[in-house]
Amino acid sequence: DQQVKQNSPSLSVQEGRISILNCDYTNSMFDYFLWYKKYPAEGPTFLISISSIKDKNEDGRFTVFLNKSAKHLSLHIVPSQPGDSAVYFCAASTANQGGKLIFGQGTELSVKP
């Protein structure tokens, strides 16, 4: 049972344009969501997070939007840069699970110059 889903395995965007990565979840008990960036043969790097009490969180070029009614979140990167090319994972957690994260399958972003 995949509780966190990233249905697009890959995304290609032109440098300078917006990248939109999507994530859907099924568990309504999730109350905290995170996005991680991962390069091959490296561990994930934390990017940005959002609590379920909010619908938007912004940090520089990165913005995460949360639509609780649709059980959907998205990560916007603008403007996209070639260095953003990596695999992006969304993750979710619930308050009573001791900090366990449930990860999506990942979306490989390629930003072309």
Add this chain to the structure above:
Amino acid sequence: GAVVSQHPSRVICKSGTSVKIECRSLDFQATTMFWYRQFPKKSLMLMATSNEGSKATYEQGVEKDKFLINHASLTLSTLTVTSAHPEDSSFYICSARGQPESKNIQYFGAGTRLSVL
């Protein structure tokens, strides 16, 4: 801040031997650390939750006698793959849970590529 160090980055071993992987939180104390396994082009699969001073909590389907976890201090957790076999070859990643103000965030090590011959 929030740096997690994982060693070794790569290990090649013979079938039947044991391999120990270390995970250290360098600039914060981590009461909880996590161990993940990632197969090629797949998501991160949580193997176990490691709590300082107590037994690890293993996810369903993960053999606790095969993957020994020790969390002896607030900055160190170790994963030992015992009697490794080729099917244990994988990318293993640890993470540490952040300080109270960022307790929902996990910070990851760089991962260990294990190849069992």
